[in-house]
Amino acid sequence: MLQISVDWLVYSVFGLDPASRVGQSINFFIYDSIKILLLLFFMIAVVGFLRTYLSQEKVKKILSGMKRGLGNLSASLFGAITPFCSCSSIPIFLGFLEAGIPLGVTFSFLITSPLINEYLVVLMWGFFGWKVTLAYVLSGILIGTISGLILGRMGLEKHLVKDLIAKKVEIKEVKHSNIRSRIAFGVKEAISITKKIWIWVLVGVGIGAMVHNYVPQEVISRVIEAGGVFTVPIAVLLGIPMYGSCAAIVPIAVVLFQKGIPLGTALAFMMATAALSLPEAIILRRAMKLKLIAIFFGIVTLAIVFTGYLLNALQGLLS
Numbered sequence: 001m002l003q004i005s006v007d008w009l010v011y012s013v014f015g016l017d018p019a020s021r022v023g024q025s026i027n028f029f030i031y032d033s034i035k036i037l038l039l040l041f042f043m044i045a046v047v048g049f050l051r052t053y054l055s056q057e058k059v060k061k062i063l064s065g066m067k068r069g070l071g072n073l074s075a076s077l078f079g080a081i082t083p084f085c086s087c088s089s090i091p092i093f094l095g096f097l098e099a100g101i102p103l104g105v106t107f108s109f110l111i112t113s114p115l116i117n118e119y120l121v122v123l124m125w126g127f128f129g130w131k132v133t134l135a136y137v138l139s140g141i142l143i144g145t146i147s148g149l150i151l152g153r154m155g156l157e158k159h160l161v162k163d164l165i166a167k168k169v170e171i172k173e174v175k176h177s178n179i180r181s182r183i184a185f186g187v188k189e190a191i192s193i194t195k196k197i198w199i200w201v202l203v204g205v206g207i208g209a210m211v212h213n214y215v216p217q218e219v220i221s222r223v224i225e226a227g228g229v230f231t232v233p234i235a236v237l238l239g240i241p242m243y244g245s246c247a248a249i250v251p252i253a254v255v256l257f258q259k260g261i262p263l264g265t266a267l268a269f270m271m272a273t274a275a276l277s278l279p280e281a282i283i284l285r286r287a288m289k290l291k292l293i294a295i296f297f298g299i300v301t302l303a304i305v306f307t308g309y310l311l312n313a314l315q316g317l318l319s
Contacts, residue, residue: 042190045190076144104153109144114274235268235272253270281293
């Protein structure tokens with residue numbers, strides 16, 4: 001129904017030629033923008049409602065008492081249901097440290113939280129399908145769990161700036177007494193997050209529409225061939241400085257994938273953009289020494305590169 005309406009608008013009302021690149025690009029842009037924004041709003045509202053039943057204080061107590069490994073997995077799962085970017089996750093990360101949760105466990109949360117969230121899952125499901133989305137979610141949780149385990153075993157606590165952690169972090173809990181209050185919270189969160197990312201959706205879809213209709217297949221193929229066996233690490237290194245919302249990155253990544261970039265390479269680029277960013281490093285400097293930040297970035301980068309190669313190898317099974 002939506003596609004029919006958009007076709008009527010673009011080709012009948014606007015009078016654009018369905019066979020032209022301009023007409024196809026505008027159709028792509030309008031259809032995907034409306035579809036994504038509607039799905040985002042609905043899913044964020046649902047997850048926001050569900051999260052009202054999850055107390056962060058309870059989470060901190062549970063994670064503090066878990067054995068190594070299980071705590072990392074639980075922190076990664078908790079990170080997966082929180083709708084934060086890499087920078088927005090840091091206050092909760094610091095709150096976990098203040099509560100005495102092991103450093104490796106808190107890192108598992110910090111890694112997975114921006115890597116997986118409800119609007120990213122919606123975007124990926126709409127563009128890539130459920131198989132690729134599931135593979136991405138599972139790989140993101142594994143990256144957070146395993147990277148946190150490695151970081152936790154390295155005895156890096158001495159590189160924390162403990163005074164800043166102890167004095168400046170508070171996590172505010174919101175009390176909900178009835179279903180109406182919980183629903184209102186979900187809707188409010190959906191409105192808030194959608195307001196913050198709608199422009200990124202439009203930018204991402206717009207770039208995706210341009211790439212989809214104007215970038216020749218040969219150009220993409222030459223880029224891939226130039227990278228050779230190092231295509232995945234190159235994509236990851238390019239993704240780190242390109243800080244932005246997943247709402248902007250997913251449409252670009254999917255169009256590049258459609259143009260010939262291997263699946264794992266495109267997803268590795270997305271992971272690096274979501275989980276690692278220069279603004280995140282600057283904020284973390286308030287609580288960590290540079291050596292710890294470098295180790296954290298290095299381990300996560302290696303984990304994403306490995307995952308990219310693995311997904312490339314499994315591409316045939318996921319398509």
